[in-house]
Amino acid sequence: MAVYKEAEFYELSERAVTVKFGDGIDPKLHARVSQFMQVIDEQPFQGYVEAVPSYTGITFFYNPLKVIKTNNETTIQQQVIVELKERIDQLEYAKKNSLEANKIEIPVLYGGEYGPDLQEVAHANGLLTDEVIQLHSERTYLVYMIGFAPGFPFIGGMNERIATPRKSKPREKVPAGSVGIAGHQTGVYPMATPGGWQLIGQTPLKLFDVNRDVPSLLQSGDQVTFKPISKDAFVELKERSEKSHDSSRKAWGADDSTRHRSIWLFASRCVAKWCDGHDFVAHCQSTRRERICRCSTNDCGPSLKFETDALLAVTGAGMQPVIDGKEYSLGVPLFIPKGQMLSFKPIKHGIRAYVAVAGGFNVPQVMDSHSTYLRAGFGGFEGRALQKGDVLAIQETNHKYFNWMKEQAGGFVKALKWGANSLRLDEESNQSIRIFKGTHWDRFTEDSQKKLIHTEYFLTTQSDRMGYRFEAEETLELKDAFNVLSEAVDFGTVQVPSEGKPMILMADRQTTGGYPRMAQVIAADLSRLAQLRPTETMRFELVSFKEAEDLYVQQERSMTERKAGIRLRWNECLKGAGV
Incomplete structure (x- = not known):
């Protein structure tokens, strides 16, 4: 009998699927997980990005746009599952790791x-x-x-x-x-x-x-x-x-030379990671094409004095760029000459804005990233948040867009009349965040399932970039208490601790979690979710996984088109049009 008939598959997100080989903490299960990772190492499936092994299985992250449906599956993820099943058939033939443990x-x-x-x-x-x-x-x-x-x-x-x-x-x-x-x-x-x-x-x-x-x-x-x-x-x-x-x-x-450390x-x-639409648009506008290396601002934002000429873009929400008392639109290419001060004016909706500069910020690359991981205290600028008096270097650039903008500005501030910002926040304070059923949805009572959808939640002040905590009078209950073994989580995973209040994992989330996963916020709504301010309210709206996946693909393709459109507008500028 094929081994895959013993395996179970779960949707984690639009870009991740979990294969589970059994239950409990068992060395034999661990051996099977290790063997299957070996199979995937040798024969990765199309679109494969990375994997998170757990006690009982493995969660595979992939790029849906690189997966080609060949068997008339309803969703892209079903095609991924077909390919995983084909590889599970080979599991019994995987070489066993006989190296002695450290x-x-x-x-x-x-x-x-x-x-x-x-x-x-x-x-x-x-x-x-x-x-x-x-x-x-x-x-x-x-x-x-x-x-x-x-x-x-x-x-x-x-x-x-x-x-x-x-x-x-x-x-x-x-x-x-x-x-x-x-x-x-x-x-x-x-x-x-x-x-x-x-x-x-x-x-x-x-x-x-x-x-x-x-x-x-x-x-x-x-x-x-x-x-x-x-x-x-x-x-x-x-x-x-x-x-x-x-x-x-x-x-x-330990002897690191004795074994292959694929984990x-x-x-x-x-290490937590995420690049959202704000980052993407900001770095396209500022011509930073190879790596996203930007600065994010919260609430009222910092005041930044530029000690060199800079071409930048500010995207996101929550605040508008201000120079010499003049407000500029979010999402437009903006040239700032040496000596000018960039500050921010709070606006009604949103809480996070992103600043990207042509050439990128000159910070060390740590573990293949320029980002700052504040909880661990490494990466970015000295592994910490920026403080008053810090000098953040900008890498020199000779890009044609920068040179053209500098010439057009003539030593003054200049903003182009066109731009692109990735987010339009609703004018209504009560926003709907769409979700689909999580791994443990059926473990919750029917009443709790209804409560999650019909309850108005407010964001608590204990929320941060790792997780958003929500409060309401109603609590969510399991049908029966059970022990959750830690498994992979994703940006937008809705966990419910035993206190019965939903907690959504955010950009700086951990890679695994051990609370029941009741739902998953769809990827298309993550940017809006991230812009919620503490004490703001919202409701959940339940959609199907297929709807979520279709919206994800639509959003990613839209971003690709936007990138091409931004490049087209820049090239029109060089030709004397579109200024």
């Missing part, structure tokens, strides 16, 4: 301020805290996957006697190095992030360091043990870890 010891200071939930875990399981520590540290564990945050290991094989559900409401900030329990799995937070795991201790080791040759201390397939240590030992090891980029894999038992190649190395 063994790494993780020192942990349990309890107290370092493990604030240790007592709760003990109480929930009828144990003493010392018994929890003993049970947690006496076993050798298997690292099943890396996800959620850069270097975050999902570790299986934990004693069932200390299994404890996630917290009903996630913490807004979990300290780096925290060792946690969620259901039957354990893990370590590599950096300070929001999280809902029960925290029982903390390690002094730095699990992720972008400056290391292999940034992540742990990798899928590693074997891990936890060693209880004293506070003095914790302080000593912490100082040693912070001083040296070398105090990680080899120092703690590190997937999901942009487990």
Whole structure:
């Protein structure tokens, strides 16, 4: 019997599908996941971009525009599933990885301020805290996957006697190095992030360091043990870890030369990423064609003094560019001479604007990106948000559009009469955000399904670029409680923690999540969703997956046409028309 008949397929988003081989945390399932990744490595399907392995399966991300339907499937994703099934047929013939696993010891200071939930875990399981520590540290564990945050290991094989559900409401900030329990799995937070795991201790080791040759201390397939240590030992090891980029894999038992680490190649190395329509249009307008390297502004925006001539575009919403007291439209090519100040005026709708400059901002490339990942503190400008007094260099450009614009401006500010902005926000404050059913839609009560669609939600002030939290009087309930093993998530995934309030994952989301995935915001509405201001209200509107996919393809093709149109207008300018 073909293996694929045992596999199940789930829609995650218009550009991602999950194949699931079974349930539970099991080394045999892990082996099957690894073998199938090997098959895809050797025979990638059309449009394949990247993959996120999990405990029970793999989520494959792909470019729908590069997938050609050949079997009269209803959707592009069904064609992808056909190709995956063909490769699953070969699964039994995949070579088995016989390389010996790396063994790494993780020192942990349990309890107290370092493990604030240790007592709760003990109480929930009828144990003493010392018994929890003993049970947690006496076993050798298997690292099943890396996800959620850069270097975050999902570790299986934990004693069932200390299994404890996630917290009903996630913490807004979990300290780096925290060792946690969620259901039957354990893990370590590599950096300070929001999280809902029960925290029982903390390690002094730095699990992720972008400056290391292999940034992540742990990798899928590693074997891990936890060693209880004293506070003095914790302080000593912490100082040693912070001083040296070398105090990680080899120092703690790993040999990177012994095995192929394919997991590190997937999901942009487990770092959140996204390019939306605002970025795309801004970089087209400013002639920055190879890489999108721009600055985003929120709320009232910064004041930027230009110490060199610049050709730029401001797109998005929420604010208008202002120079010398004069307002300029969003989306138009704008030349600013040296010495001028660009500021922003808040407008009624939206909250985020994007500034792109010809040549791009001169910031280091880290992990194949110029973006800043604030939670991890790397990339972009010193790994942090811009502050007053910072000098952000612009790369020199000799592009023909820049040179023409500079000549036309004659030392003054100049804006062209044409432009393109990717967003039109509704004038009504109550906007509809379209969704389709998520992986766990049927796990929720029929009443909760209706509530999600008919309830008016408002965006809380606890929202950020990682996740939008929504509030309403109504709560959402599962038919029966169940343990969700962490799987891949995408921009727009609607998760529902046990408190019953929807949370939508945004641009800086994690790569995997462990709360029920009730729905998925369609890609065509993500830009509008991102422009919601705290306390603004909105409703969900349910559509089919096919509708969502068709809208996604339509949007992507529209962007391609817009890019061609922008280039055409620039070329008309060079010929003396369209100014």
